[in-house]
Amino acid sequence: MSWLTQTFSSSIGRKFLTALTGFFLIIFLIGHVTGNLLLFKPDEGRAFNEYTAFMTGNLGIMIVRYLLYAAILAHVIITLLLAYHNRKARPVGYKKAAPSPHVSWSSRNMGILGTLVLIFIVIHMSNFWYSLKWGMVPTINYQEGGDIKNLYVVVLDSFSNLWYTALYVVMMVFLSLHLMHGFQSAFQTLGWRHKKYWPIIRNVGFWFSILVPIIFAAMPLYIYFFRNINH
Amino acid sequence: MNLTLNVWRQKGPADKGGFVTYEMKDINHHMSFLEMMDVLNERLEREGQEPVHFDHDCREGICGSCAMHINGRPHGPSKGTATCQLHMRLFNDGDVITVEPWRAKAFPVVKDLVVDRSAFDRIIQAGGYVSVNTGGVPDANEIPVPKKIADEAFNAATCISCGACVAACKNASAMLFVSAKVSQLALLPQGKVERKNRVEKMVAQMDAEGFGNCTNTQACSVECPKEISQDFIAMMNREYISAKFTSDNL
Ligand code: SF4
Ligand code: FES
Numbered sequence: 001m002s003w004l005t006q007t008f009s010s011s012i013g014r015k016f017l018t019a020l021t022g023f024f025l026i027i028f029l030i031g032h033v034t035g036n037l038l039l040f041k042p043d044e045g046r047a048f049n050e051y052t053a054f055m056t057g058n059l060g061i062m063i064v065r066y067l068l069y070a071a072i073l074a075h076v077i078i079t080l081l082l083a084y085h086n087r088k089a090r091p092v093g094y095k096k097a098a099p100s101p102h103v104s105w106s107s108r109n110m111g112i113l114g115t116l117v118l119i120f121i122v123i124h125m126s127n128f129w130y131s132l133k134w135g136m137v138p139t140i141n142y143q144e145g146g147d148i149k150n151l152y153v154v155v156l157d158s159f160s161n162l163w164y165t166a167l168y169v170v171m172m173v174f175l176s177l178h179l180m181h182g183f184q185s186a187f188q189t190l191g192w193r194h195k196k197y198w199p200i201i202r203n204v205g206f207w208f209s210i211l212v213p214i215i216f217a218a219m220p221l222y223i224y225f226f227r228n229i230n231h
Numbered sequence: 232m233n234l235t236l237n238v239w240r241q242k243g244p245a246d247k248g249g250f251v252t253y254e255m256k257d258i259n260h261h262m263s264f265l266e267m268m269d270v271l272n273e274r275l276e277r278e279g280q281e282p283v284h285f286d287h288d289c290r291e292g293i294c295g296s297c298a299m300h301i302n303g304r305p306h307g308p309s310k311g312t313a314t315c316q317l318h319m320r321l322f323n324d325g326d327v328i329t330v331e332p333w334r335a336k337a338f339p340v341v342k343d344l345v346v347d348r349s350a351f352d353r354i355i356q357a358g359g360y361v362s363v364n365t366g367g368v369p370d371a372n373e374i375p376v377p378k379k380i381a382d383e384a385f386n387a388a389t390c391i392s393c394g395a396c397v398a399a400c401k402n403a404s405a406m407l408f409v410s411a412k413v414s415q416l417a418l419l420p421q422g423k424v425e426r427k428n429r430v431e432k433m434v435a436q437m438d439a440e441g442f443g444n445c446t447n448t449q450a451c452s453v454e455c456p457k458e459i460s461q462d463f464i465a466m467m468n469r470e471y472i473s474a475k476f477t478s479d480n481l
Protein backbone atom coordinates (compact mmCIF):
# COMPACT_ATOMS: atom_id res chain seq x y z
CA MET A 1 0.00 0.00 0.00
CA SER A 2 2.98 2.29 -0.15
CA TRP A 3 1.58 3.77 -3.33
CA LEU A 4 -1.37 5.05 -1.36
CA THR A 5 0.72 6.78 1.30
CA GLN A 6 2.95 8.04 -1.51
CA THR A 7 -0.06 9.47 -3.29
CA PHE A 8 -1.43 11.33 -0.32
CA SER A 9 1.89 12.57 0.93
CA SER A 10 2.72 14.00 -2.49
CA SER A 11 2.04 17.63 -3.19
CA ILE A 12 -0.79 16.85 -5.57
CA GLY A 13 -2.26 14.20 -3.29
CA ARG A 14 -2.41 16.59 -0.36
CA LYS A 15 -4.11 19.16 -2.52
CA PHE A 16 -6.52 16.49 -3.63
CA LEU A 17 -7.49 15.80 -0.03
CA THR A 18 -7.82 19.51 0.63
CA ALA A 19 -10.20 19.79 -2.30
CA LEU A 20 -12.24 16.72 -1.35
CA THR A 21 -12.67 17.81 2.25
CA GLY A 22 -13.38 21.32 1.00
CA PHE A 23 -16.17 19.98 -1.18
CA PHE A 24 -17.63 18.14 1.73
CA LEU A 25 -17.60 21.34 3.79
CA ILE A 26 -19.28 23.20 0.95
CA ILE A 27 -22.07 20.64 0.88
CA PHE A 28 -22.39 20.91 4.63
CA LEU A 29 -22.74 24.69 4.32
CA ILE A 30 -25.70 24.20 2.02
CA GLY A 31 -27.36 21.97 4.60
CA HIS A 32 -26.53 24.26 7.49
CA VAL A 33 -27.79 27.39 5.78
CA THR A 34 -31.02 25.66 4.80
CA GLY A 35 -31.60 24.62 8.41
CA ASN A 36 -30.92 28.15 9.58
CA LEU A 37 -33.62 29.48 7.30
CA LEU A 38 -36.12 27.91 9.70
CA LEU A 39 -35.18 30.59 12.22
CA PHE A 40 -37.06 33.06 10.06
CA LYS A 41 -40.29 31.11 10.38
CA PRO A 42 -42.61 33.11 12.64
CA ASP A 43 -43.50 30.19 14.90
CA GLU A 44 -41.43 31.06 17.97
CA GLY A 45 -38.78 28.59 16.93
CA ARG A 46 -40.86 25.47 16.74
CA ALA A 47 -39.73 24.37 13.27
CA PHE A 48 -36.13 25.15 14.18
CA ASN A 49 -36.26 23.19 17.42
CA GLU A 50 -37.88 20.20 15.78
CA TYR A 51 -35.26 20.32 13.09
CA THR A 52 -32.48 20.42 15.72
CA ALA A 53 -34.04 17.50 17.57
CA PHE A 54 -34.15 15.54 14.34
CA MET A 55 -30.56 16.43 13.48
CA THR A 56 -29.29 15.31 16.87
CA GLY A 57 -31.37 12.19 17.14
CA ASN A 58 -30.88 10.53 13.77
CA LEU A 59 -28.14 7.91 13.47
CA GLY A 60 -27.39 8.55 9.78
CA ILE A 61 -27.03 12.23 10.43
CA MET A 62 -24.85 11.52 13.43
CA ILE A 63 -22.45 9.59 11.20
CA VAL A 64 -22.40 12.43 8.68
CA ARG A 65 -21.76 14.81 11.56
CA TYR A 66 -18.72 12.92 12.73
CA LEU A 67 -17.50 12.75 9.14
CA LEU A 68 -17.90 16.49 9.08
CA TYR A 69 -15.76 17.00 12.18
CA ALA A 70 -13.17 14.71 10.62
CA ALA A 71 -13.32 16.69 7.37
CA ILE A 72 -12.78 19.98 9.16
CA LEU A 73 -9.84 18.54 11.06
CA ALA A 74 -8.35 16.95 7.95
CA HIS A 75 -8.84 20.13 5.92
CA VAL A 76 -7.02 22.12 8.59
CA ILE A 77 -4.18 19.66 9.20
CA ILE A 78 -3.46 19.07 5.51
CA THR A 79 -3.48 22.75 4.68
CA LEU A 80 -1.19 23.49 7.62
CA LEU A 81 1.21 20.89 6.27
CA LEU A 82 1.00 22.40 2.80
CA ALA A 83 1.53 25.89 4.15
CA TYR A 84 4.57 24.68 6.07
CA HIS A 85 6.06 23.14 2.92
CA ASN A 86 5.25 26.17 0.86
CA ARG A 87 6.92 28.45 3.34
CA LYS A 88 10.06 26.33 3.27
CA ALA A 89 10.13 26.46 -0.53
CA ARG A 90 11.16 30.12 -0.47
CA PRO A 91 13.54 30.72 2.42
CA VAL A 92 14.73 34.08 1.05
CA GLY A 93 11.99 36.41 -0.10
CA TYR A 94 12.07 39.21 -2.61
CA LYS A 95 12.90 42.71 -1.54
CA LYS A 96 10.41 43.97 -4.01
CA ALA A 97 7.45 41.76 -4.79
CA ALA A 98 4.57 43.19 -6.72
CA PRO A 99 1.64 40.80 -6.56
CA SER A 100 0.79 39.91 -10.11
CA PRO A 101 -2.25 41.63 -11.54
CA HIS A 102 -5.27 39.36 -12.06
CA VAL A 103 -4.35 37.40 -8.95
CA SER A 104 -7.12 37.70 -6.40
CA TRP A 105 -6.40 38.86 -2.89
CA SER A 106 -8.31 35.96 -1.40
CA SER A 107 -6.29 33.40 -3.35
CA ARG A 108 -3.11 34.85 -1.86
CA ASN A 109 -4.45 34.89 1.68
CA MET A 110 -6.25 31.59 2.07
CA GLY A 111 -4.17 30.71 5.12
CA ILE A 112 -5.20 33.80 7.05
CA LEU A 113 -8.81 33.55 5.91
CA GLY A 114 -8.95 29.86 6.77
CA THR A 115 -7.50 30.46 10.21
CA LEU A 116 -10.09 33.15 10.92
CA VAL A 117 -12.87 30.87 9.76
CA LEU A 118 -11.51 28.11 11.98
CA ILE A 119 -11.39 30.36 15.02
CA PHE A 120 -14.96 31.28 14.32
CA ILE A 121 -15.98 27.63 13.99
CA VAL A 122 -14.47 26.93 17.40
CA ILE A 123 -16.33 29.85 19.00
CA HIS A 124 -19.49 28.89 17.20
CA MET A 125 -19.25 25.25 18.21
CA SER A 126 -18.58 26.06 21.83
CA ASN A 127 -21.56 28.37 21.81
CA PHE A 128 -24.20 26.17 20.23
CA TRP A 129 -22.99 22.65 19.86
CA TYR A 130 -21.37 22.44 23.28
CA SER A 131 -24.30 23.95 25.09
CA LEU A 132 -26.62 21.69 23.18
CA LYS A 133 -24.67 18.65 24.17
CA TRP A 134 -23.57 19.41 27.69
CA GLY A 135 -24.88 22.80 28.60
CA MET A 136 -28.06 23.88 30.27
CA VAL A 137 -30.51 24.17 27.44
CA PRO A 138 -34.13 24.59 28.50
CA THR A 139 -36.56 22.08 27.09
CA ILE A 140 -39.85 22.66 25.44
CA ASN A 141 -42.82 20.40 24.73
CA TYR A 142 -44.75 20.55 21.50
CA GLN A 143 -47.03 17.64 22.49
CA GLU A 144 -46.16 15.11 19.75
CA GLY A 145 -42.47 14.53 20.36
CA GLY A 146 -42.27 14.96 24.10
CA ASP A 147 -39.63 17.24 25.63
CA ILE A 148 -37.03 18.55 23.19
CA LYS A 149 -34.24 21.03 23.71
CA ASN A 150 -35.13 24.61 23.02
CA LEU A 151 -32.05 25.72 21.10
CA TYR A 152 -34.08 28.57 19.71
CA VAL A 153 -33.85 30.51 22.96
CA VAL A 154 -30.08 29.92 23.02
CA VAL A 155 -29.92 31.43 19.54
CA LEU A 156 -32.09 34.38 20.56
CA ASP A 157 -29.98 34.89 23.63
CA SER A 158 -26.68 34.78 21.71
CA PHE A 159 -27.80 37.23 19.10
CA SER A 160 -29.13 39.67 21.65
CA ASN A 161 -25.50 40.34 22.27
CA LEU A 162 -24.24 43.07 19.98
CA TRP A 163 -20.66 41.81 19.99
CA TYR A 164 -21.51 38.26 19.13
CA THR A 165 -23.83 39.42 16.38
CA ALA A 166 -21.14 41.70 14.96
CA LEU A 167 -18.52 38.96 15.19
CA TYR A 168 -20.80 36.59 13.34
CA VAL A 169 -21.42 39.06 10.54
CA VAL A 170 -17.75 39.99 10.16
CA MET A 171 -16.78 36.34 10.09
CA MET A 172 -19.21 35.75 7.26
CA VAL A 173 -17.20 38.25 5.22
CA PHE A 174 -14.10 36.12 5.81
CA LEU A 175 -16.02 32.96 4.99
CA SER A 176 -17.15 34.60 1.78
CA LEU A 177 -13.59 35.47 0.80
CA HIS A 178 -12.38 31.99 1.72
CA LEU A 179 -15.05 30.43 -0.48
CA MET A 180 -14.43 32.91 -3.26
CA HIS A 181 -11.14 31.20 -3.95
CA GLY A 182 -11.78 27.82 -2.37
CA PHE A 183 -14.79 26.87 -4.44
CA GLN A 184 -13.18 27.15 -7.85
CA SER A 185 -9.82 26.06 -6.50
CA ALA A 186 -11.28 22.71 -5.46
CA PHE A 187 -12.49 22.07 -8.99
CA GLN A 188 -9.13 23.05 -10.44
CA THR A 189 -7.31 20.73 -8.04
CA LEU A 190 -9.50 17.79 -8.93
CA GLY A 191 -8.73 18.50 -12.55
CA TRP A 192 -12.31 19.43 -13.34
CA ARG A 193 -11.41 22.30 -15.55
CA HIS A 194 -12.87 22.33 -18.98
CA LYS A 195 -13.56 25.24 -21.20
CA LYS A 196 -17.24 24.36 -21.34
CA TYR A 197 -17.72 24.16 -17.59
CA TRP A 198 -15.09 26.44 -16.16
CA PRO A 199 -17.09 29.67 -16.67
CA ILE A 200 -20.08 27.98 -15.03
CA ILE A 201 -17.99 26.78 -12.09
CA ARG A 202 -16.56 30.26 -11.61
CA ASN A 203 -19.96 31.89 -11.74
CA VAL A 204 -21.60 29.40 -9.43
CA GLY A 205 -18.61 29.72 -7.08
CA PHE A 206 -18.88 33.49 -7.10
CA TRP A 207 -22.58 33.56 -6.28
CA PHE A 208 -22.30 30.74 -3.79
CA SER A 209 -19.59 32.59 -1.88
CA ILE A 210 -21.74 35.71 -1.78
CA LEU A 211 -25.20 34.31 -1.18
CA VAL A 212 -24.49 31.65 1.43
CA PRO A 213 -22.61 34.00 3.81
CA ILE A 214 -25.29 36.68 3.26
CA ILE A 215 -28.04 34.26 4.29
CA PHE A 216 -25.98 33.18 7.30
CA ALA A 217 -25.38 36.80 8.28
CA ALA A 218 -29.02 37.74 7.77
CA MET A 219 -30.05 35.46 10.61
CA PRO A 220 -28.20 37.14 13.52
CA LEU A 221 -29.07 40.55 12.11
CA TYR A 222 -32.75 39.64 11.90
CA ILE A 223 -32.72 38.36 15.45
CA TYR A 224 -30.74 41.27 16.83
CA PHE A 225 -32.93 43.91 15.25
CA PHE A 226 -36.34 42.28 15.23
CA ARG A 227 -36.49 39.52 17.79
CA ASN A 228 -34.05 40.76 20.37
CA ILE A 229 -35.34 39.56 23.74
CA ASN A 230 -33.96 42.69 25.38
CA HIS A 231 -36.26 44.81 23.27
CA MET B 232 16.79 58.27 -20.32
CA ASN B 233 18.31 58.11 -16.87
CA LEU B 234 17.64 55.31 -14.45
CA THR B 235 18.60 54.10 -11.02
CA LEU B 236 19.27 50.36 -10.82
CA ASN B 237 19.19 48.43 -7.55
CA VAL B 238 20.91 45.20 -8.45
CA TRP B 239 21.32 42.14 -6.23
CA ARG B 240 25.00 41.34 -5.93
CA GLN B 241 26.13 38.09 -4.37
CA LYS B 242 29.67 36.77 -4.70
CA GLY B 243 28.73 33.12 -4.45
CA PRO B 244 26.26 30.66 -2.95
CA ALA B 245 27.68 31.17 0.54
CA ASP B 246 27.79 34.97 0.36
CA LYS B 247 25.01 36.89 2.08
CA GLY B 248 24.58 39.29 -0.81
CA GLY B 249 22.95 42.67 -0.96
CA PHE B 250 21.78 45.42 -3.25
CA VAL B 251 24.13 47.78 -5.03
CA THR B 252 22.81 50.94 -6.63
CA TYR B 253 23.97 52.04 -10.08
CA GLU B 254 23.05 55.30 -11.75
CA MET B 255 22.50 54.75 -15.47
CA LYS B 256 22.77 57.72 -17.80
CA ASP B 257 21.52 58.16 -21.36
CA ILE B 258 19.93 54.77 -21.82
CA ASN B 259 18.49 54.38 -25.29
CA HIS B 260 14.85 53.40 -24.98
CA HIS B 261 15.16 51.06 -27.98
CA MET B 262 17.46 48.81 -25.98
CA SER B 263 16.32 45.56 -24.48
CA PHE B 264 16.72 45.09 -20.75
CA LEU B 265 19.72 42.82 -21.26
CA GLU B 266 21.37 45.36 -23.54
CA MET B 267 20.94 47.91 -20.80
CA MET B 268 22.61 45.44 -18.43
CA ASP B 269 25.42 45.06 -21.00
CA VAL B 270 25.95 48.81 -20.88
CA LEU B 271 26.25 48.57 -17.12
CA ASN B 272 28.66 45.65 -17.33
CA GLU B 273 30.89 47.35 -19.91
CA ARG B 274 31.12 50.31 -17.59
CA LEU B 275 31.92 48.09 -14.60
CA GLU B 276 34.66 46.34 -16.57
CA ARG B 277 36.14 49.65 -17.65
CA GLU B 278 36.17 50.68 -14.01
CA GLY B 279 37.90 47.44 -13.08
CA GLN B 280 34.92 46.10 -11.18
CA GLU B 281 33.31 42.71 -11.40
CA PRO B 282 30.45 42.78 -13.93
CA VAL B 283 26.98 41.70 -12.86
CA HIS B 284 26.52 38.02 -13.60
CA PHE B 285 23.32 37.10 -15.33
CA ASP B 286 22.22 34.28 -17.61
CA HIS B 287 21.35 34.73 -21.25
CA ASP B 288 21.75 32.83 -24.44
CA CYS B 289 19.37 33.31 -27.35
CA ARG B 290 18.13 36.82 -26.59
CA GLU B 291 15.15 35.89 -28.70
CA GLY B 292 12.79 34.72 -25.99
CA ILE B 293 13.30 31.03 -26.69
CA CYS B 294 16.07 29.63 -24.54
CA GLY B 295 14.55 30.55 -21.20
CA SER B 296 17.79 31.44 -19.47
CA CYS B 297 17.40 35.19 -18.88
CA ALA B 298 16.00 34.95 -15.38
CA MET B 299 15.54 38.33 -13.70
CA HIS B 300 13.02 39.52 -11.19
CA ILE B 301 12.45 43.11 -12.23
CA ASN B 302 10.57 45.55 -10.05
CA GLY B 303 8.81 42.76 -8.21
CA ARG B 304 7.85 40.71 -11.24
CA PRO B 305 9.55 37.88 -13.12
CA HIS B 306 10.84 39.13 -16.48
CA GLY B 307 9.55 42.60 -15.62
CA PRO B 308 6.33 44.44 -16.28
CA SER B 309 5.48 43.30 -19.78
CA LYS B 310 3.06 40.41 -20.36
CA GLY B 311 4.21 37.30 -22.23
CA THR B 312 7.81 38.49 -22.52
CA ALA B 313 11.15 37.15 -21.40
CA THR B 314 13.68 39.62 -19.99
CA CYS B 315 15.66 39.63 -23.23
CA GLN B 316 12.57 40.79 -25.09
CA LEU B 317 11.70 43.45 -22.58
CA HIS B 318 12.22 46.92 -23.97
CA MET B 319 13.51 49.90 -22.08
CA ARG B 320 10.76 52.01 -23.61
CA LEU B 321 8.44 50.41 -21.07
CA PHE B 322 10.25 52.33 -18.37
CA ASN B 323 10.22 56.04 -17.72
CA ASP B 324 13.01 58.52 -17.29
CA GLY B 325 14.02 58.62 -13.65
CA ASP B 326 12.64 55.18 -12.77
CA VAL B 327 14.17 53.18 -9.96
CA ILE B 328 14.42 49.54 -11.05
CA THR B 329 15.06 46.71 -8.60
CA VAL B 330 16.65 43.61 -10.12
CA GLU B 331 16.75 40.37 -8.12
CA PRO B 332 17.43 36.73 -8.86
CA TRP B 333 14.63 34.12 -8.81
CA ARG B 334 13.92 33.22 -5.21
CA ALA B 335 13.24 29.58 -4.43
CA LYS B 336 14.90 26.93 -2.31
CA ALA B 337 15.10 24.73 -5.39
CA PHE B 338 16.86 27.51 -7.36
CA PRO B 339 19.93 28.35 -5.25
CA VAL B 340 21.75 31.54 -6.22
CA VAL B 341 25.05 30.81 -7.93
CA LYS B 342 26.22 34.38 -8.31
CA ASP B 343 24.46 37.76 -8.54
CA LEU B 344 21.40 37.13 -10.70
CA VAL B 345 22.37 33.63 -11.80
CA VAL B 346 20.46 30.81 -10.17
CA ASP B 347 20.94 27.08 -10.54
CA ARG B 348 17.89 25.77 -12.37
CA SER B 349 19.12 22.22 -12.74
CA ALA B 350 16.19 21.09 -10.57
CA PHE B 351 14.14 21.51 -13.75
CA ASP B 352 16.55 19.30 -15.68
CA ARG B 353 16.28 16.60 -13.04
CA ILE B 354 12.50 16.70 -13.29
CA ILE B 355 12.78 16.20 -17.05
CA GLN B 356 15.33 13.44 -16.52
CA ALA B 357 12.87 11.71 -14.21
CA GLY B 358 10.46 11.09 -17.06
CA GLY B 359 9.93 14.03 -19.36
CA TYR B 360 10.88 12.16 -22.48
CA VAL B 361 9.79 9.33 -24.74
CA SER B 362 12.07 6.33 -24.41
CA VAL B 363 10.11 3.60 -26.15
CA ASN B 364 11.65 2.40 -29.34
CA THR B 365 9.59 3.93 -32.09
CA GLY B 366 11.68 2.51 -34.94
CA GLY B 367 12.75 4.56 -37.89
CA VAL B 368 11.43 8.04 -38.51
CA PRO B 369 7.89 7.63 -39.74
CA ASP B 370 6.39 9.90 -42.28
CA ALA B 371 4.76 12.80 -40.50
CA ASN B 372 1.34 11.88 -41.76
CA GLU B 373 1.70 8.26 -40.64
CA ILE B 374 0.84 9.16 -37.09
CA PRO B 375 -2.49 10.87 -37.27
CA VAL B 376 -2.84 13.59 -34.66
CA PRO B 377 -5.93 15.74 -34.82
CA LYS B 378 -5.13 19.40 -35.36
CA LYS B 379 -6.77 20.40 -32.09
CA ILE B 380 -4.66 17.97 -30.07
CA ALA B 381 -1.53 18.94 -31.96
CA ASP B 382 -2.21 22.60 -31.19
CA GLU B 383 -2.79 21.89 -27.53
CA ALA B 384 0.39 19.83 -27.27
CA PHE B 385 2.22 22.62 -29.04
CA ASN B 386 0.90 25.19 -26.61
CA ALA B 387 2.27 23.12 -23.75
CA ALA B 388 5.53 22.59 -25.61
CA THR B 389 6.16 26.31 -25.89
CA CYS B 390 7.32 26.30 -22.26
CA ILE B 391 10.94 27.44 -22.29
CA SER B 392 11.80 26.20 -18.78
CA CYS B 393 12.62 29.72 -17.66
CA GLY B 394 11.36 29.27 -14.11
CA ALA B 395 9.31 32.47 -14.03
CA CYS B 396 6.35 30.43 -12.80
CA VAL B 397 8.36 29.35 -9.77
CA ALA B 398 9.61 32.88 -9.25
CA ALA B 399 6.11 34.34 -9.42
CA CYS B 400 4.35 31.75 -7.29
CA LYS B 401 3.93 32.71 -3.65
CA ASN B 402 4.71 29.08 -2.83
CA ALA B 403 7.64 28.77 -5.25
CA SER B 404 5.77 25.94 -6.92
CA ALA B 405 6.90 24.39 -10.18
CA MET B 406 3.48 23.07 -11.08
CA LEU B 407 3.02 25.13 -14.25
CA PHE B 408 6.34 24.03 -15.68
CA VAL B 409 5.89 20.37 -14.77
CA SER B 410 2.30 20.36 -15.98
CA ALA B 411 3.30 21.81 -19.34
CA LYS B 412 5.93 19.11 -19.80
CA VAL B 413 3.64 16.33 -18.60
CA SER B 414 0.71 17.45 -20.75
CA GLN B 415 2.73 17.97 -23.90
CA LEU B 416 3.74 14.32 -23.96
CA ALA B 417 0.51 12.93 -22.55
CA LEU B 418 -1.39 14.48 -25.42
CA LEU B 419 0.67 12.96 -28.21
CA PRO B 420 0.53 9.33 -29.31
CA GLN B 421 4.29 8.83 -28.87
CA GLY B 422 4.02 9.91 -25.26
CA LYS B 423 1.02 7.80 -24.37
CA VAL B 424 2.96 4.58 -23.77
CA GLU B 425 4.82 5.92 -20.74
CA ARG B 426 2.13 8.33 -19.69
CA LYS B 427 1.42 6.99 -16.20
CA ASN B 428 5.01 6.35 -15.19
CA ARG B 429 6.02 9.72 -16.46
CA VAL B 430 3.65 11.78 -14.39
CA GLU B 431 4.31 9.75 -11.24
CA LYS B 432 8.06 10.13 -11.56
CA MET B 433 8.07 13.77 -12.57
CA VAL B 434 5.80 14.79 -9.71
CA ALA B 435 7.88 12.77 -7.23
CA GLN B 436 11.01 14.53 -8.47
CA MET B 437 9.31 17.91 -8.32
CA ASP B 438 8.46 17.28 -4.66
CA ALA B 439 11.94 15.97 -3.91
CA GLU B 440 13.53 19.14 -5.31
CA GLY B 441 11.81 21.20 -2.65
CA PHE B 442 9.41 23.22 -4.77
CA GLY B 443 6.31 24.44 -2.99
CA ASN B 444 2.86 23.34 -3.90
CA CYS B 445 0.22 24.97 -6.00
CA THR B 446 -2.57 26.86 -4.25
CA ASN B 447 -4.17 27.95 -7.51
CA THR B 448 -3.38 31.63 -7.17
CA GLN B 449 -2.63 31.55 -10.90
CA ALA B 450 0.23 34.04 -10.67
CA CYS B 451 2.35 31.62 -12.71
CA SER B 452 0.31 31.86 -15.91
CA VAL B 453 0.09 35.61 -15.55
CA GLU B 454 3.87 35.91 -15.43
CA CYS B 455 4.74 33.09 -17.83
CA PRO B 456 6.49 34.52 -20.92
CA LYS B 457 4.76 31.85 -22.99
CA GLU B 458 1.40 32.31 -21.27
CA ILE B 459 1.06 28.62 -20.47
CA SER B 460 -2.49 27.98 -19.35
CA GLN B 461 -3.81 26.83 -15.98
CA ASP B 462 -5.63 24.12 -17.91
CA PHE B 463 -2.41 22.14 -17.93
CA ILE B 464 -2.18 22.15 -14.14
CA ALA B 465 -5.70 20.73 -14.01
CA MET B 466 -4.65 18.18 -16.64
CA MET B 467 -1.62 17.15 -14.62
CA ASN B 468 -3.70 16.78 -11.45
CA ARG B 469 -6.01 14.49 -13.38
CA GLU B 470 -3.14 12.56 -14.93
CA TYR B 471 -1.42 12.14 -11.61
CA ILE B 472 -4.34 10.95 -9.54
CA SER B 473 -5.55 8.55 -12.21
CA ALA B 474 -2.01 7.24 -12.75
CA LYS B 475 -1.56 6.71 -9.02
CA PHE B 476 -4.71 4.63 -8.84
CA THR B 477 -4.30 2.67 -12.06
CA SER B 478 -0.59 2.21 -12.79
CA ASP B 479 1.33 -0.97 -11.97
CA ASN B 480 3.72 0.81 -9.65
CA LEU B 481 3.30 -0.21 -6.04
S1 SF4 C 1 5.63 27.41 -17.64
FE1 SF4 C 1 6.09 29.46 -18.42
S2 SF4 C 1 7.05 30.48 -16.69
FE2 SF4 C 1 7.12 28.30 -16.24
S3 SF4 C 1 9.08 27.59 -17.01
FE3 SF4 C 1 7.60 27.29 -18.68
S4 SF4 C 1 7.73 29.17 -19.88
FE4 SF4 C 1 8.70 29.63 -17.93
S1 FES D 1 17.96 34.98 -23.46
FE1 FES D 1 16.91 33.26 -24.28
S2 FES D 1 14.91 33.60 -23.58
FE2 FES D 1 15.90 35.39 -22.98
